[in-house]
Amino acid sequence: MKRRSFLAGAAAGGVISTLDWLGYFRAFGVPGTAKELGLASAHAQAAANPKFLIYWFQEGGWDSYSMFSPLVSANDAATLQYTNGQLNPSPAWSNQFYRAKGYGLDVAHYNAKLTGNIQHGFLANDGLELMPDMAVVSSHAGNTFHSGGRFDYHYGKYSNSMSAQRGPTERTVMQAFSEVHGTNLPLANISWHRWLSDGELTELNYPEGTGYYEKLGPAYAHTTYGKTPMDMRNRLASLGGVTAGARQARIRTFVDNLHTNFVKDKNSESVKAFDSAVKIHKQLTGGTGVVINPATMFTDPTLRSTFGVTTSDEQTTATSVNGNPARSKDAPSTNVQAMMTFEMMTKGLSCAFWIESRQIRGFDTHRDRGNIFNNKGQTDQLAIMKSNLWTPLKALVNLLKNTTHVPSGKKYWELTTIVLASEMGRTIQGDVSSILASADSDATKFQNIMEQDCCQHWKVSSTVFMGGNVKGDTQWGKVGSSSLEGIPMMPTGDLDPAYDANTGLLKAGMTKNAASSISDAGNVYATALEIAGINPAGKGKNTKPPMSFIKKV
DSSP states (O other), rough: OOOHHHHHHHHHHHHHHHHHHHHHHHHOOSSHHHHHHHHHHHHHHSSSSSOOOEEEEOOTOOOOOGOOOOOOOOOOOOOOOOOOOOOOSOGGGGOOOBTTTTTTTTTHSSSSOOOTTOOOOOOOOGGGGGGGGGEEEEEEOSSHHHHHHHHHHHOOOOSSSTSSSTTOOOHHHHHHHHHHOOTOOOOEEEEOOOOOOOGGTTTTSSTTTTOOOOSSSSSSSSEEEEOOHHHHHHHHHHHHHHHHHHHHHHHHHHHHHHHHOOGGGHHHHHHHHHHHHHHHHHTTTTTTOOOEEEOGTOOHHHHHHHOOOOGGGGOEEEEETTHHHHHOOOOOOOHHHHHHHHHHHHHTTSSSSEEEETTTTTOOOOBBHHHHHHHHHHOOOOOIIIIIIIIIHHHHHEEEEEEEEEEEEEGGGGGEEEEEEOOOOEOOOOOOHHTSSSSOOHHHHHHHHHHHHOOEESSSSEEEEEETBOOEEEEEEETTTTTTBBBOOOOSSSOTTTHHHTTTBBBOOOOOOOOOOBOOOHHHHHHHHHHTTTTOOTTOOOOOOOOGGGGGO
């Protein structure tokens, strides 16, 4: 059916039947978009097979050696004694490993283990029930620069300057996704973060259009900051007031024009058929009875209980970092973000969500060697991993698996892709060779050894994909026990055969395969789009290919 011929038939005096209208709706949609039709009609306007993308980001750098870059090692901080002033202990300072307090003592809990086909560290213990749904990538590199890492996970990997004006073809992964799947959604792209770079606090250095720029692509794909439930309720109330009026005007104008230009008195049945067709269309697409009341959004006691939401969880945080002015993410806790995500998905409001830990650099657990020895180990990130990730993620996944998207008849889980990531990993050692080679006194050398940061930013990291189109219970890549780095992967996901699969070192007489690589944020960007049915080529400026072995065939 062609729009022009359809309207020409009406102009010739033909009655437009209910079936004709339904055919027209299937071809061209109900007149007006979801934004024009208002919040009450948003769900009815949703596509029959929508897609959803959720990035769940642990800002600050998780201890990936205790997460999905599992490494079996000693915990010298817990077992070794050192003499004050000693410069050459055994094992040498540079060869010592410093794991979380308790590692090596409570082996059953802290040491790496295998669950299904996935080897993991203790920070993943609270997510065991989710592992059958996970595709874990352990040969993965983060960025050791906070702002650069965050930028990469948003924009992908390409030659860029964070402080430059963003170009018209640049896109964050959420913008690229929403540009395809968010056309008919009032608030397609929701993110719970306020900044990427320390420098962005200085507007003279980062004017409008630079740094992380939320206004790339079509307007419906722009970033909307999720903020708190109260903020979002106010936004929805404002949006609903505008779009409700637009809905009435749009439909009235459409019908009036038809009546004036095509449908004369003798064709009044066409107008009745239009009204009937709209009602039938809503029934067929699950829109009947779906009314969004902004005042009640995020207040449902059952949902709040499911996600364990308290009043304090809805509060925001502000802090100073590295001497920069106090700043806030204006974001609630991740359990609140997850609850808001679920409601906005199921109400047909949004399709792309960036969930992020509320604390500013809460995972940035720097510790010097002296502090580590006094503590008998590194800072244990288990509690914040449980509260920021595992507990709310399990609640969200359970709801997605048990909630039906009425128009398609599928569970929301089948339509959703989830990505778990952090901008970097953490070190568990400290190289003292430059300290020992200095001309300082022995006492100064020892002091410098004790003050050395042994939990710094580190490239060795990991990432996880979940969702209905992901090959679950799989692990790709590995960290070498001797190299302590990710082993390069072939395009198939297999380890490069030139490397020893245990030590991670090149085999004697072998060279790295030119086709092998260690994945990074750019590969994650492309993979997330591909899993959602989007060809990542040309979407934004990311140059890295997808890891196609992640997607179900």
